[in-house]
Amino acid sequence: MTDKELLSIAREASRKAYVPYSKFAVGAALECRGGAVFTGCNVENAALGDTICAERTACVKAVSEGYREFVRIAIYAESQNYCMPCGSCRQFLSEFNKGDMEVLCSRADGRYVSYRLRELMPHTFNY
Numbered sequence: 001m002t003d004k005e006l007l008s009i010a011r012e013a014s015r016k017a018y019v020p021y022s023k024f025a026v027g028a029a030l031e032c033r034g035g036a037v038f039t040g041c042n043v044e045n046a047a048l049g050d051t052i053c054a055e056r057t058a059c060v061k062a063v064s065e066g067y068r069e070f071v072r073i074a075i076y077a078e079s080q081n082y083c084m085p086c087g088s089c090r091q092f093l094s095e096f097n098k099g100d101m102e103v104l105c106s107r108a109d110g111r112y113v114s115y116r117l118r119e120l121m122p123h124t125f126n127y
């Protein structure tokens with residue numbers, strides 16, 4: 001699958017976002033080894049701190065279906081800025097990946113930037 005195809009799945013996933021508070025819809029598409037793709041969107045809560053980001057939704061869906069080896073994640077938001085994963089999502093993804101996975105961060109005009117997880121989250125917490 002091409003980067004653009006994965007990004008388009010992330011964009012589609014953002015339509016399902018539950019964002020009554022921020023109105024900022026985010027979608028993620030997480031590709032696992034073997035090609036399975038799990039999508040996610042952000043799911044907000046009136047207790048704002050209980051909100052779950054799109055990336056973590058996708059990650060939890062994958063792990064709960066028995067997939068832990070992540071290859072790439074595409075993130076999309078209808079924004080002028082590239083949608084970067086927040087610190088919590090970087091830490092969360094790093095639980096399952098040593099840092100090789102690609103993180104594609106896109107913006108509304110379709111342009112995207114690509115990083116390795118370890119670039120975005122060096123020296124992760126672990127014990």
Ligand code: THU
Nearest residue numbers: 022024026042053054084085086
């Ligand atoms: N959000 C994500 O879904 N992913 C991120 O990496 C950053 C933030 C969501 C959480 C909240 O619903 C909205 O964006 C505004 O913070």
